Amino acid sequence: MAVKGLGKPDQVYDGSKIRVGIIHARWNRVIIDALVKGAIERMASLGVEENNIIIETVPGSYELPWGTKRFVDRQAKLGKPLDVVIPIGVLIKGSTMHFEYISDSTTHALMNLQEKVDMPVIFGLLTCMTEEQALARAGIDEAHSMHNHGEDWGAAAVEMAVKFGK
């Protein structure tokens, strides 16, 4: 019996009235693009309109917290406020401690950001020990051993925005 992983939602949420921001890093771009595609496809399947998915990018995962805050503020100023935002980044362990410091600090910053922006900030940061782990979690490893985690993030975004929206 499969134990690990996301359980089925308690209901299917209608995303037709929400506006979602995706802000993604540009490091490890092949994996990023697969994750973003998965999130968009899942949200579209839940009724989110294409013109209600706004995409922005930052150089790397470390820039996600500040970039997300400014992205949310900018959309509000434009009169097109977001209901939920999905920061997406892919961190792959190298030969130094860089990975640990960015993973830990960025994770805490994104968690704490929710209070500041008063909206759900979905955790779209892959922190992988190897490139193979990252490819698998984006659903693009050769064996297709895992589903695309971007799909889970898209589903979480719709549920959180619909269920707990302002």
Ligand SMILES: O=Nc1c(NC[C@H](O)[C@H](O)[C@H](O)CO)[nH]c(=O)[nH]c1=O
């Ligand atoms: O080092 N590895 C990575 C990385 N480093 C850059 C960092 O996020 C930031 O952009 C720069 O330090 C400049 O502030 N950023 C990632 O998204 N993934 C990595 O795997």
